[in-house]
């Protein structure tokens with residue numbers, strides 16, 4: 001169970017925007033929480049406290065990068081960038097996925113950490129789970145171990161957990 005303070009901080013800073021980025025979507029904007037230095041610190045500390053031993057933190061472009069960079073710095077571990085298709089040079093692994101408002105593909109450079117690297121995978125929002133499931137597939141194909149999945153906000157009605165069977169998922173706030 002999450003501490004009330006982290007959950008309450010996120011809840012107090014969360015902004016819901018109707019019909020963005022397209023009609024029918026209730027967009028959950030966490031950038032105000034990231035702009036609050038106390039809230040951002042508590043968020044990063046909570047995400048990193050909830051996983052076991054790790055060697056790296058992976059973040060999903062773009063909003064996941066904000067969290068992953070801070071979490072990797074805080075834990076003194078490797079930072080792994082999971083990017084949208086076409087942004088990484090050289091040899092990459094690719095996974096396509098669907099999300100609440102479209103589809104896309106993610107890529108990773110597979111040789112930036114050794115096989116067996118224990119990775120905490122982070123993002124801001126878990127909605128349908130398409131994004132994090134594709135990211136977890138990339139990490140597995142790169143021969144890393146997904147030690148945990150951390151998100152700030154889980155949208156339970158979209159059942160994203162079902163896309164991540166067997167993963168240890170921690171959400172600071174679930175709506």
Ligand SMILES: O=P(O)(O)OC[C@H]1O[C@H](OP(=O)(O)OP(=O)(O)O)[C@H](O)[C@@H]1O
Pocket residue numbers: 060061062063064098099100123124125126127128129130131132160
């Ligand atoms: O669980 P899902 O249904 O896959 O949705 C969650 C994803 O959607 C958002 O990213 P988005 O693709 O909008 O990109 P951005 O971070 O570049 O804004 C969010 O940051 C998650 O990565």
Ligand SMILES: Nc1ncnc2[nH]cnc12
Pocket residue numbers: 025026027028029099100101125127128
């Ligand atoms: N409703 C939503 N709000 C913010 N980010 C999202 N990613 C997918 N669905 C989202």
